[in-house]
Amino acid sequence: xxxxxxxxxxxxxxxxxxxxxxxxxxxxxxxxxxxxxxxxxxxxxxxxxxxxxxxxxxxxxxxxxxxxxxxxxxxxxxxxxxxxxxxxxxxxxxxxxxxxxxxxxxxxxxxxxxxxxxxxxxxxxxxxxxxxxxxxxxxxxxxxxxxxxxxxxxxxxxxxxxxxxxxxxxxxxxxxxxxxxxxxxxxxxxxxxxxxxxxxxxxxxxxxxxxxxxxxxxxxxxxxxxxxxxxxxxxxxxxxxxxxxxxxxxxxxxxxxxxxxxxxxxxxxxxxxxxxxxxxxxxxxxxxxxxxxxxxxxxxxxxxxxxxxxxxxxxxxxxxxxxxxxxxxxxxxxx
Amino acid sequence: xxxxxxxxxxxxxxxxxxxxxxxxxxxxxxxxxxxxxxxxxxxxxxxxxxxxxxxxxxxxxxxxxxxxxxxxxxxxxxxxxxxxxxxxxxxxxxxxxxxxxxxxxxxxxxxxxxxxxxxxxxxxxxxxxxxxxxxxxxxxxxxxxxxxxxxxxxxxxxxxxxxxxxxxxxxxxxxxxxxxxxxxxxxxxxxxxxxxxxxxxxxxxxxxxxxxxxxxxxxxxxxxxxxxxxxxxxxxxxxxxxxxxxxxxxxxxxxxxxxxxxxxxxxxxxxxxxxxxxxxxxxxxxxxxxxxxxxxxxxxxxxxxxxxxxxxxxxxxxxxxxxxxxxxxxxxxxx
Numbered sequence: 155x156x157x158x159x160x161x162x163x164x165x166x167x168x169x170x171x172x173x174x175x176x177x178x179x180x181x182x183x184x185x186x187x188x189x190x191x192x193x194x195x196x197x198x199x200x201x202x203x204x205x206x207x208x209x210x211x212x213x214x215x216x217x218x219x220x221x222x223x224x225x226x227x228x229x230x231x232x233x234x235x236x237x238x239x240x241x242x243x244x245x246x247x248x249x250x251x252x253x254x255x256x257x258x259x260x261x262x263x264x265x266x267x268x269x270x271x272x273x274x275x276x277x278x279x280x281x282x283x284x285x286x287x288x289x290x291x292x293x294x295x296x297x298x299x300x301x302x303x304x305x306x307x308x309x310x311x312x313x314x315x316x317x318x319x320x321x322x323x324x325x326x327x328x329x330x331x332x333x334x335x336x337x338x339x340x341x342x343x344x345x346x347x348x349x350x351x352x353x354x355x356x357x358x359x360x361x362x363x364x365x366x367x368x369x370x371x372x373x374x375x376x377x378x379x380x381x382x383x384x385x386x387x388x389x390x391x392x393x394x395x396x397x398x399x400x401x402x403x404x405x406x407x408x409x410x411x412x413x414x415x416x417x418x419x420x421x422x423x424x425x426x427x428x429x430x431x432x433x434x435x436x437x438x439x440x441x442x443x444x445x446x447x448x449x450x451x452x453x454x455x456x457x458x459x460x461x462x463x464x465x466x467x468x469x470x471x472x473x474x475x476x477x478x479x480x481x482x483x484x485x486x487x488x489x
Numbered sequence: 490x491x492x493x494x495x496x497x498x499x500x501x502x503x504x505x506x507x508x509x510x511x512x513x514x515x516x517x518x519x520x521x522x523x524x525x526x527x528x529x530x531x532x533x534x535x536x537x538x539x540x541x542x543x544x545x546x547x548x549x550x551x552x553x554x555x556x557x558x559x560x561x562x563x564x565x566x567x568x569x570x571x572x573x574x575x576x577x578x579x580x581x582x583x584x585x586x587x588x589x590x591x592x593x594x595x596x597x598x599x600x601x602x603x604x605x606x607x608x609x610x611x612x613x614x615x616x617x618x619x620x621x622x623x624x625x626x627x628x629x630x631x632x633x634x635x636x637x638x639x640x641x642x643x644x645x646x647x648x649x650x651x652x653x654x655x656x657x658x659x660x661x662x663x664x665x666x667x668x669x670x671x672x673x674x675x676x677x678x679x680x681x682x683x684x685x686x687x688x689x690x691x692x693x694x695x696x697x698x699x700x701x702x703x704x705x706x707x708x709x710x711x712x713x714x715x716x717x718x719x720x721x722x723x724x725x726x727x728x729x730x731x732x733x734x735x736x737x738x739x740x741x742x743x744x745x746x747x748x749x750x751x752x753x754x755x756x757x758x759x760x761x762x763x764x765x766x767x768x769x770x771x772x773x774x775x776x777x778x779x780x781x782x783x784x785x786x787x788x789x790x791x792x793x794x795x796x797x798x799x800x801x802x803x804x805x806x807x808x809x810x811x812x813x814x815x816x817x818x819x820x821x822x823x824x
Contacts, residue, residue: 215688215694292736336696345737345740346740349740353550359550359741360739360740360741361671361696361738361739361740361741363740367737370733370736370737371729371733372729372730372732372733372755372759374755374758377758377762378762379732379755379758379759379762381732381733381736388723388724388737389723394706394707395707397707397714397716398705398706398707398716401627401705401716402680402702402705402723403696403738404695404696405680405681405684405695405696405698406694406695406696420707420709420714423709423712423714424707424714427712427713427714
């Protein structure tokens, strides 16, 4: 900007207005994070890769940040919310399936028979997911998910599931996008189950949501075509499936990755192994009081090998109890 | 802007500078297109969906435009360029495969025996694609494609393949992006074969390129992980595969789609069947002099059913000979 322009008071105000959002951001990034190792590491990383003319600078087009969803951006206890949805859908759909009264694992769900349900194992789980997530068009499935979200509440907090997201991570997503990053979800969750709400809740549009997918089938349907969800897994987006889907869908290696479990290990390894400055982060669930505390021995979100590799390679491990002033948006921040 | 600011000459210049790109665009959109039905339809569509406060307005986040690649954004004769790459790769890789001297269809490629090659049919084609496109990491494959592009020339024009793109379509992509559209490629071509050059040539980043994919396998490789391309098709992005991949990867229905063959029919139907204003376009190869002329009886890029449906439903059919002042960037525009 020229000296001539700066000399005029009205024009000076105009510039202030132009940079208002940046100025606000600079004032207080990540307010729900306590000053600590993780916040410092995040801010230093972002400043390094966004400062033009330095060796660590990364062009905006290559600023890809990937986030696991369950346990990283929101809670995943007492079980994955998608599974809670599936169980409630079995109840809702039961009148259309009188045979379920005699058929396992559906009978166990309808009878609220936890033991038989647990005994049905992975095979039973897949039957329930298949019956509630497929043989329906994408559009109809999105409608089902949204109808559930509108009334379902979490068994512990009694809050809608869309509010069980982590305030510090919402701030991190916003902070990254304000710094030219493209934020992606890369989750073991089914992709459309997430797309039903991720844009509204995280500001992440459908095309930046990667997840487990079922095979789709195009049906012309007399000029009203639909994509039918077939009961056949197309991609299991967990563990080694994560770098594979990142490669297939994004086609660039991320420079930042955040997870919380061993299912995220390969995504973090893949991110770590690129050239230049990198950020690998793990959310460590250490807060039994405000959220949950679990890691190496948990059935949901087991964090064991990834915790070892994080220690060995100096990845950032966020101690939720110590580093987060606030867990959920509805919480009052700690002083 | 206020009267006070307009009253100062320096400030008036500042505003002109700010709107310079828009002003240029307004002056002459799509210069390589003759004024005609197609150009008019495109400009009217874009103005309709981008004019806020009208019934046809579409939010920028939902302005998704999808383009087939071969025959729509660039030439596809005398055969798909990817196939020409595969044949040349067989020659390059032959010293590492002495068995190919006795093994069909490789022997036919090495002997330049067109008849035997043609007789090997789809089975032979898949063997050649498998041998040249898989059992290699994504990164190494990209290197192979770029090395080929750097020296290969088209058999008819003797120009690099990256220059065999249509100037009118390059302008259309730019025009759409200037109007807030997100432009995607949705092609039967293999996705990494395209990503090797689409950002540079079309301004379309890797994450907006959708195509046929092979199954990927994550290999840890002693801390230097790679994604290996396995000789197993994951998705065939042709015909009904196109709306399926659009649904899986983008998760939104496009409002604009452009193709040139029956392999694009379902993508156009899918685009057409959404709510609100829509644009469906076909490039019709009518220019035997400057490019090629083919449609209903062509082996490559057969355009038959889609041409009928375009006529029945008033989709835009671009008569290349009449409507394009210029085909390639290296051509001199017609007066």
